[in-house]
Amino acid sequence: MRSVPPRTGAIPKSRKAKPCKAWSAAWPSYGAFVDVGGVDALLHVADISWGRVNKPSDALAVGQQIEAKVLRWTSPSGALPSA
Numbered sequence: 001m002r003s004v005p006p007r008t009g010a011i012p013k014s015r016k017a018k019p020c021k022a023w024s025a026a027w028p029s030y031g032a033f034v035d036v037g038g039v040d041a042l043l044h045v046a047d048i049s050w051g052r053v054n055k056p057s058d059a060l061a062v063g064q065q066i067e068a069k070v071l072r073w074t075s076p077s078g079a080l081p082s083a
Contacts, residue, residue, distance in 0.1 A: 022068040027056035036068060043068065 022034040022041065031044040045053055053059045060066070 019067050019069055022066050024060040024062060024064045024066060026062070027060060029055065032056040032060050034066065034068060036070060041068070041070065 020036060022036045022043075024032055025035050025040070026033045029045075031042055032048065034041050034043050043056075045056055048056060048059050
């Protein structure tokens with residue numbers, strides 16, 4: 001099993017809406033938290049697979065590397081991090 005890489009900082013603006021590597025970290029019932037370049041991101045259960053997924057743990061394992069896209073960024077200040 002692959003461990004989650006160390007946090008490296010914020011997601012660069014250039015990564016938004018482009019495929020990037022992410023690592024599965026935890027699975028609440030509504031989705032999965034993944035590490036994308038050192039930033040925790042929520043992957044909704046409906047976006048985990050094209051098919052039906054009842055529980056995120058049915059499709060993902062802790063530390064599993066996946067390909068993801070950052071579609072929307074929300075931060076306390078509402079601003080994208082500087083790249």
